[in-house]
Amino acid sequence: MNREKDIRTIAFVHGEFPCGGAERVTLDVGEALCQKGFRVWVICRKFRKDLMPKDSPILVLTHRHKLKKKACAKELIDLIRENGIEVLTYMCIDPLWLPLIKAKTGVKVVVANHGVPFWNVIGKYFQKEALSRGKLWQRLRWKYYYVPRFANHTYEKKYQRGLQRIFANIDAYTVLCDAYGEQIVNALSLPEVEARKIRVIPNFQEPNETPVLEKERVVLFVGRLTYADKRVDRLLRIWSHVEAQGEGWRLLIVGDGEELPRLQALARELALRHVSFEGRQHPQAYYDRAAILCLTSTMEGWGLVLTEAQTNGVVPIAFNCSAGVEYILAPSGMNGILVEPFDEEAYATQLLRLMQDEGLRSGMQHNVLQRQYPKSEVCRRYIELYTELLET
Numbered sequence: 001m002n003r004e005k006d007i008r009t010i011a012f013v014h015g016e017f018p019c020g021g022a023e024r025v026t027l028d029v030g031e032a033l034c035q036k037g038f039r040v041w042v043i044c045r046k047f048r049k050d051l052m053p054k055d056s057p058i059l060v061l062t063h064r065h066k067l068k069k070k071a072c073a074k075e076l077i078d079l080i081r082e083n084g085i086e087v088l089t090y091m092c093i094d095p096l097w098l099p100l101i102k103a104k105t106g107v108k109v110v111v112a113n114h115g116v117p118f119w120n121v122i123g124k125y126f127q128k129e130a131l132s133r134g135k136l137w138q139r140l141r142w143k144y145y146y147v148p149r150f151a152n153h154t155y156e157k158k159y160q161r162g163l164q165r166i167f168a169n170i171d172a173y174t175v176l177c178d179a180y181g182e183q184i185v186n187a188l189s190l191p192e193v194e195a196r197k198i199r200v201i202p203n204f205q206e207p208n209e210t211p212v213l214e215k216e217r218v219v220l221f222v223g224r225l226t227y228a229d230k231r232v233d234r235l236l237r238i239w240s241h242v243e244a245q246g247e248g249w250r251l252l253i254v255g256d257g258e259e260l261p262r263l264q265a266l267a268r269e270l271a272l273r274h275v276s277f278e279g280r281q282h283p284q285a286y287y288d289r290a291a292i293l294c295l296t297s298t299m300e301g302w303g304l305v306l307t308e309a310q311t312n313g314v315v316p317i318a319f320n321c322s323a324g325v326e327y328i329l330a331p332s333g334m335n336g337i338l339v340e341p342f343d344e345e346a347y348a349t350q351l352l353r354l355m356q357d358e359g360l361r362s363g364m365q366h367n368v369l370q371r372q373y374p375k376s377e378v379c380r381r382y383i384e385l386y387t388e389l390l391e392t
């Protein structure tokens with residue numbers, strides 16, 4: 001591919017870029033694709049130039065309108081045509097206006113789900129539940145409007161119909177593990193021709209060749225401070241049960257988000273003395289220090305912080321909230337600890353055991369360092385997928 005016109009061009013669609021786990025995947029996979037001779041664009045509404053690696057070969061385009069607006073569809077059509085984009089990949093975003101976009105451009109479309117299947121329904125439930133913590137009318141609306149609809153599976157059926165329409169208009173749909181693909185096929189009763197569009201492409205984790213093995217008495221959380229998915233309020237309540245018995249141990253919370261003021265207030269209410277909100281930071285220095293990583297999420301498609309912890313010799317503990325989390329940590333007690341969702345008392349018991357038993361931590365540290373999630377295999381699957389789509 002020496003001539004400019006022969007370069008095959010792929011674009012990834014994000015809301016905000018680069019920030020978060022899916023965006024990191026795009027950066028790494030995009031770099032691998034560029035090394036194989038592809039041109040890679042990212043199309044986003046908000047570009048965080050300050051977070052973009054300076055040596056990244058990925059190019060960035062921005063659009064002005066929200067994806068749900070028809071004006072955005074026109075923007076995407078123009079960008080696809082002007083830049084010769086042949087494959088459009090929506091990363092953790094529901095694609096809209098697909099029939100129009102495909103009819104005007106002929107672009108191939110991939111949807112990459114880096115979460116659990118039907119995460120929309122789970123997320124909507126907890127977003128609305130969060131509002132019930134507000135004013136009286138919000139609590140009444142939650143109880144008498146939203147709860148009955150969730151009980152009748154109104155939103156679940158809505159999103160299932162929406163996903164069926166998506167499958168009718170896309171060329172491929174990626175999931176993180178086999179169990180997620182099977183769940184989608186069964187829930188939608190997909191015919192074989194549609195089921196073949198599902199491709200399993202897990203996330204990868206670059207190994208740390210020189211992990212710091214001498215750890216401090218630090219329990220760590222890394223991630224967004226959001227209620228619908230991360231539920232750090234659970235972690236604070238759990239910590240309130242173990243703090244007094246964990247001599248010299250501290251809980252460090254690395255991250256930022258809309259829940260921060262509520263979480264700080266909860267920490268004060270629980271009279272927690274050994275909790276520190278560190279803000280948004282590069283996590284490597286914290287992985288070097290921490291002995292244990294805690295995740296108390298309601299939903300995690302994969303949990304990149306779990307694999308980051310493992311490769312840094314940090315023992316992870318999490319609620320067994322998804323097939324992706326189970327794949328990373330199973331068997332419980334070897335590659336991490338899995339706790340039945342969402343038993344905070346059981347979680348506290350397991351966390352305290354891990355804090356107090358140095359031999360247990362040492363053995364599990366040895367195990368987690370052996371876990372491998374090779375980048376080469378993940379990139380190979382993406383390259384195979386895009387090559388196949390471009391040849392059809």
